[in-house]
Structure formats: structure tokens, C-alpha cells
Amino acid sequence: xxxxxVDLHHQISEWSAVAPYVASGLRWRVARPGGPPxxxxxxxxxxxxxxxxAADPTWVKEHYLDARGVDLxxxxxxxxxxxxxxxxxxxxxxxxxxxxxxxxxWVRPFNCYKGSILVAQQDPQQAVAEIDRLGADPGMVQVxxxxxxxxxxxxxxxxxxxxxxVRYNLPLALHIGGEGAGxxxxxxxxxxPTTYFEWxxxxxxxxxxxxxxxxxxxxxxxxxxxxxxxxxxxxxxxxHIMWRFDKNWKAQRSETPWxxxxxxxxxxxxxxxxxxxLEAAPEAKHLHHVLEMIEAERxxxxxxxxxxxxxxxxFDMIRDVPDALRRRVMVDNALAVYGDRLLAPNRPRS
Amino acid sequence: xxxxxVDLHHQISEWSAVAPYVASGLRWRVARPGGPPxxxxxxxxxxxxxxxxAADPTWVKEHYLDARGVDLxxxxxxxxxxxxxxxxxxxxxxxxxxxxxxxxxWVRPFNCYKGSILVAQQDPQQAVAEIDRLGADPGMVQVxxxxxxxxxxxxxxxxxxxxxxVRYNLPLALHIGGEGAGxxxxxxxxxxPTTYFEWxxxxxxxxxxxxxxxxxxxxxxxxxxxxxxxxxxxxxxxxHIMWRFDKNWKAQRSETPWxxxxxxxxxxxxxxxxxxxLEAAPEAKHLHHVLEMIEAERxxxxxxxxxxxxxxxxFDMIRDVPDALRRRVMVDNALAVYGDRLLAPNRPRS
Numbered sequence: 001x002x003x004x005x006v007d008l009h010h011q012i013s014e015w016s017a018v019a020p021y022v023a024s025g026l027r028w029r030v031a032r033p034g035g036p037p038x039x040x041x042x043x044x045x046x047x048x049x050x051x052x053x054a055a056d057p058t059w060v061k062e063h064y065l066d067a068r069g070v071d072l073x074x075x076x077x078x079x080x081x082x083x084x085x086x087x088x089x090x091x092x093x094x095x096x097x098x099x100x101x102x103x104x105x106w107v108r109p110f111n112c113y114k115g116s117i118l119v120a121q122q123d124p125q126q127a128v129a130e131i132d133r134l135g136a137d138p139g140m141v142q143v144x145x146x147x148x149x150x151x152x153x154x155x156x157x158x159x160x161x162x163x164x165x166v167r168y169n170l171p172l173a174l175h176i177g178g179e180g181a182g183x184x185x186x187x188x189x190x191x192x193p194t195t196y197f198e199w200x201x202x203x204x205x206x207x208x209x210x211x212x213x214x215x216x217x218x219x220x221x222x223x224x225x226x227x228x229x230x231x232x233x234x235x236x237x238x239x240h241i242m243w244r245f246d247k248n249w250k251a252q253r254s255e256t257p258w259x260x261x262x263x264x265x266x267x268x269x270x271x272x273x274x275x276x277x278l279e280a281a282p283e284a285k286h287l288h289h290v291l292e293m294i295e296a297e298r299x300x301x302x303x304x305x306x307x308x309x310x311x312x313x314x315f316d317m318i319r320d321v322p323d324a325l326r327r328r329v330m331v332d333n334a335l336a337v338y339g340d341r342l343l344a345p346n347r348p349r350s
Numbered sequence: 351x352x353x354x355x356v357d358l359h360h361q362i363s364e365w366s367a368v369a370p371y372v373a374s375g376l377r378w379r380v381a382r383p384g385g386p387p388x389x390x391x392x393x394x395x396x397x398x399x400x401x402x403x404a405a406d407p408t409w410v411k412e413h414y415l416d417a418r419g420v421d422l423x424x425x426x427x428x429x430x431x432x433x434x435x436x437x438x439x440x441x442x443x444x445x446x447x448x449x450x451x452x453x454x455x456w457v458r459p460f461n462c463y464k465g466s467i468l469v470a471q472q473d474p475q476q477a478v479a480e481i482d483r484l485g486a487d488p489g490m491v492q493v494x495x496x497x498x499x500x501x502x503x504x505x506x507x508x509x510x511x512x513x514x515x516v517r518y519n520l521p522l523a524l525h526i527g528g529e530g531a532g533x534x535x536x537x538x539x540x541x542x543p544t545t546y547f548e549w550x551x552x553x554x555x556x557x558x559x560x561x562x563x564x565x566x567x568x569x570x571x572x573x574x575x576x577x578x579x580x581x582x583x584x585x586x587x588x589x590h591i592m593w594r595f596d597k598n599w600k601a602q603r604s605e606t607p608w609x610x611x612x613x614x615x616x617x618x619x620x621x622x623x624x625x626x627x628l629e630a631a632p633e634a635k636h637l638h639h640v641l642e643m644i645e646a647e648r649x650x651x652x653x654x655x656x657x658x659x660x661x662x663x664x665f666d667m668i669r670d671v672p673d674a675l676r677r678r679v680m681v682d683n684a685l686a687v688y689g690d691r692l693l694a695p696n697r698p699r700s
Binding site: 179217 | 497499500501502503535536537539543544545546547548550551552554556560563566567587590593594595596597605606609613628629630631640660662
């Protein structure tokens with residue numbers, strides 16, 4: 001193994017191909033030209049149907065995986081606003097349909113792709129049912145939710161989702177991109193940004209909010225084996241959370257007696273970060289310093305964000321990652337996070 | 351000069367003492383026992399009247415400034431939610447009243463205190479009028495707004511406030527603490543936190559949102575001499591913004607052609623950070639690395655946050671700041687930011 005890519009955005013070219021996987025009552029909403037009425041935030045299209053070669057698994061294998069030496073890619077799709085879709089039944093129906101469509105068309109015909117169980121967190125019961133439905137499938141290696149959210153993910157309403165992840169030993173992946181759409185909170189702590197540039201730059205705030213919420217609400221005391229992979233958010237913002245939080249913990253934990261360890265311990269033991277898009281520090285030493293702070297030798301996973309490479313080639317982006325870390329970032333850390341299931345054969349639909 | 355403290359929270363012990371400074375029509379709302387109906391977020395009291403020795407300028411001079419070798423302190427009060435007060439007229443009336451009360455009772459009788467022109471940003475016109483009313487007073491050294499906001503501070507509605515700051519050569523100070531109160535956006539990018547611990551830890555998100563908004567909306571191209579001091583938010587979170595933003599700028603600036611420089615340049619040239627409460631990194635070298643990233647030799651100002659020392663003594667907190675930076679952080683940087691007005695005599699009310 002040379003490269004495991006934990007974040008490949010497989011695309012949908014025709015929603016009509018997904019529609020047969022959706023329950024008949026809601027199928028008409030998915031089958032319409034242009035696809036279902038997904039919540040949009042106005043900064044860029046999200047979850048749009050695209051006529052793109054990246055929607056063809058054979059083409060992607062040849063032109064990306066084989067061409068760049070990627071052995072294995074975890075598919076994360078592009079529906080970032082599903083968890084802030086106003087209608088929770090439509091969101092859950094789309095998630096179920098897409099999961100089956102992904103298994104049939106991408107995962108099971110190939111050895112090089114693994115799937116994510118996409119769920120919509122605004123109805124935790126349906127999310128849990130979907131994890132129970134597909135959690136034992138060897139083609140699925142994680143549960144996936146958009147980080148765009150009506151509420152911080154430490155809230156107790158979401159805990160059944162984490163119980164289900166742990167039940168199947170599946171990491172939870174979060175992915176930025178739906179922030180500000182549908183029933184989402186504004187995309188920053190001070191309200192709605194105006195331009196794509198401002199909005200995109202602000203996205204790591206989602207992860208900061210969720211980390212703080214999950215730690216302070218005691219998610220990792222309750223689910224000590226839960227792992228969370230934060231896709232597509234960079235890495236430089238993590239140290240401030242760990243150490244602001246550690247300092248405050250000494251004085252402020254009386255309301256949260258279940259937070260027994262310094263917050264940085266929960267963060268470093270449970271969260272994983274991905275390489276695309278790594279911040280562009282003016283000197284390599286700054287990156288080296290931050291990689292040391294976040295214990296990147298265990299916590300950092302290679303991701304391409306394919307095919308959205310507007311910020312540059314994901315292999316160029318990691319050129320300043322020290323050689324001593326490279327094997328871990330490219331392969332070993334992903335194997336440690338995802339375990340044997342990453343290498344298990346994908347089985348045909350029974 | 352040994353120490354300049356840029357963030358001393360002078361307290362109000364009796365709102366009845368402030369009421370005479372408020373216009374007669376709204377005076378009754380301020381004079382009531384417990385003070386005016388200030389927006390509260392439910393995490394801690396904000397802007398509450400307290401029977402506290404810190405409300406006595408003579409006591410504070412003797413027991414804090416003189417005892418700790420502080421030559422000069424900039425007063426920032428404790429009304430953090432004024433900019434998210436639902437009634438903009440009440441907010442503006444309170445700001446005017448408090449500014450006059452501060453001048454009469456704290457600034458003008460002493461040489462060791464300087465005031466901030468408190469304004470409420472939800473009505474920019476009244477904020478501008480207040481800056482015009484007091485902007486030439488040598489006792490006032492900055493304009494002060496809460497960072498809690500209905501909208502990010504780069505929005506064009508707020509630009510007249512920045513024009514007024516520049517007109518009087520006054521830095522703008524922002525202060526965290528009202529986040530989530532009144533008409534504020536939720537205190538994180540993913541909704542409302544639950545505990546004080548989570549809420550307080552999340553507060554730097556406000557500054558991130560405002561910085562991104564002010565840079566992308568072109569505030570510093572329009573007001574090239576504007577300086578912004580970010581009080582009480584720590585420092586470790588700044589590098590990620592600079593370099594995530596710089597990277598994105600290369601690909602994403604077509605919507606914002608007025609952002610002519612890499613965003614880190616605007617950030618390092620226009621924003622200043624304060625020392626209380628510095629994050630608690632497990633090793634001093636991590637702090638040193640971050641201080642280098644943020645060019646702390648120019649951008650970092652000593653602040654005490656007096657009297658709210660729940661996170662520790664502000665002098666202990668800076669023990670790992672390198673000796674080579676100490677004089678700049680304690681004195682020289684504040685003199686550079688605030689200029690001659692910091693040393694000018696406070697004149698009596700004319």
C-alpha cells in the first residue's frame with residue numbers, strides 16, 4: 001500500500017440513477033430533473049447533479065487512483081447540506097437511497113473504493129436505523145454527517161448516533177460544506193458571511209464548535225471508543241482549542257464534572273484531521289511546529305478532496321510534511337483508524 | 351513606564367450613579383434597582399451591578415495598579431452585550447451615559463486611567479454621533495464595541511463607525527462576552543453551546559468571524575489607518591486564519607477584487623491581540639512558536655482583564671513570554687498602537 005485517500009467526493013451525474021434506490025413515496029422528489037430540492041446556502045452549489053467524469057467510478061479509478069498511485073479511497077460524496085435539510089424524512093430517504101446507490105455502483109464492483117454510511121442528523125432515530133441497516137456491511141467503513149448543523153453535535157439528542165457508531169466499530173466522519181444552508185445556524189459565530197471567500201475561510205469554526213460541544217457534553221466519557229474524522233478543514237486551528245480549553249478546564253469544570261481529563265486528551269485521543277486543504281504557512285517550520293502540537297504522527301490522514309482541487313493539487317499540498325511522518329500520514333494512520341474493514345473484500349449485495 | 355494594561359474592567363456598583371448621565375426620557379430604565387434590562391445569555395451575568403471594591407477607582411489604583419506596578423490602564427467596563435441589545439435607542443443611551451460617568455468618575459480625577467468610547471453597533475448612526483461627541487477628548491483612547499454581534503463586522507452598514515474611528519485616529523477595541531445574548535447570532539458556528547465552560551471556550555470564534563469579514567469586505571483597503579485591538583481572546587487561533595485565508599486567496603478572490611494583498615498582511619498590519627487569557631500550552635516552546643507566527647513583537651499587548659481572574663493571575667500567565675519581547679508587550683506596543691494620547695493629561699470637563 002502506498003496511499004489511502006480518506007476523502008474522495010464521488011459525484012452523481014444523474015439523479016434519475018439514484019431514484020430507484022429511494023422509497024416510492026418520495027422517489028418523485030429525487031427523480032426530478034436537477035435532483036431533489038436540497039438546501040443551498042448561496043455560496044456555491046452543493047450536492048448538485050453534475051455531468052462530470054468524476055461521476056464514473058471506472059474513469060476515476062483510471063484517471064485519479066491508478067494515475068496517482070492511490071490504492072484505496074473512502075467515498076464521501078458531495079451532499080453536505082443533508083443534515084440541515086428542513087424535511088427530515090426527505091433527508092433520510094435521500095441518505096438511504098444514496099448509500100445503496102454507492103454500494104451498488106461504486107463499492108461492490110471494485111476493490112479500490114470503500115463507502116461511508118451517510119446519515120442526516122436532524123432525525124437521530126432514522127440515522128440510527130440507517131447505521132443498523134448497513135453497519136455490518138464490509139463495504140462501509142464509517143458513518144458520515146455534514147458538519148453543518150442546527151445544533152452543536154455534543155447535544156444529547158445526537159448521542160444515539162454515537163452509540164450506533166460504536167456498536168459497529170465505525171468512525172464518525174464529519175465534512176464541511178453545508179454551513180449556512182437550510183436550517184443551519186449562520187456559518188460564523190457572528191452571523192452570515194457574504195462572499196464565497198469569506199464563507200469558505202470560516203468553515204473550520206464548525207469543527208471548533210462541535211469539538212467543544214462533544215468534549216464538554218461528555219461524549220467521549222460515554223463512548224470511549226468513538227473516533228471522529230474531520231474532513232477538509234485544515235489543521236492549524238486545533239492547538240488553540242486544546243490549550244484554551246485545558247486552561248479553562250482548571251477553573252470552569254464544576255458544571256461538567258464528567259469531563260475528567262484535560263480536554264486536549266479527549267481531543268488528541270478521539271479526533272483525526274485530514275490533509276486537504278492544508279494551510280499555506282509562509283515557512284515549512286510553522287507547519288512542522290503545528291504538526292508536533294497536534295501529534296500528527298497519529299492524528300493526520302491523507303485526503304485528496306478529489307475532484308475539487310481549486311486550492312491546488314493535494315499531493316503538492318503536503319510537500320512540507322516531514323519524511324518521518326509521510327508513511328503514517330499516507331497509509332498507517334488510516335489503517336489504525338479504520339481497522340481491518342478497510343482491507344476486507346467488498347461483498348456483493350445478498 | 352513599566353506596565354500598560356489595555357483591558358481593565360471597571361465596574362458599576364450602583365446604576366443609580368449612572369442614571370443622572372442618561373437622557374431623561376430613558377433614565378428611569380437605567381435607574382431601576384439592578385440597572386437596565388440588559389440582554390443576558392444565561393451563561394454568566396453580564397453588565398450586572400456589583401457591590402465590588404473594583405467599582406472604586408481609588409481602591410483599584412491602590413490595590414491593583416500601585417500594588418502590581420501598573421502605570422496606566424485602559425478602562426473597558428463590563429457591558430459586553432450592549433451591541434446585541436434589542437432596543438438600539440436604549441443601548442445608545444446607556445453607552446452615552448456610561449461614557450460620561452466613566453470620564454467624570456474614573457478618567458478625569460486620575461492620571462492612571464484612560465477611557466474607551468463605548469458604542470452600540472446595532473445603530474451605526476448613533477455610534478458615529480457618540481464618537482464625534484467624544485472623539486477629541488484626550489481622556490478617551492479608543493472606541494469599544496462588544497464582539498457579540500447580529501452580523502459580521504465587515505458588513506458595509508458598520509463602515510461609518512470605522513470612518514469615525516479613523517477621523518479621530520482612535521483604535522477600535524472589541525471585547526468578547528455578550529455572545530449568544532439578545533439579538534446575537536448563536537455563540538458558535540453550529541448553534542448555541544450549553545455550559546459556561548463550552549461557551550467561554552468558544553468565544554474566539556467571534557474574532558475569527560469578524561477578522562474574515564473585515565478583510566474580505568475590504569475594510570482595511572477603505573480605512574488603511576484603522577487599528578483593531580481584540581481583547582481577552584488568546585492568540586493561538588490567529589495563525590490558522592492567516593494561512594487558511596492566504597491559501598484560499600490565491601484561488602478564490604475573484605468575488606473580492608479589492609482584497610489586493612494576502613489576507614495575513616491585512617491581519618498582521620491591523621489587528622492586535624492581548625495577553626489575558628493566554629492559552630496554556632503544555633510546553634513553552636509551543637507558545638514561542640505561535641508568538642513568532644503572529645509577530646508578537648509588534649502585535650501583542652499586555653492586558654489583565656482585572657478583576658476577572660478566574661483563569662489565573664495575568665502576570666503569571668505571561669511567564670513564558672520570552673524576555674526579548676517583554677518590554678514591547680508590557681509597554682512599547684501599547685504606546686505604538688495608542689500613540690501620544692495615551693500620555694496626554696486628562697482634562698477636566700469643560
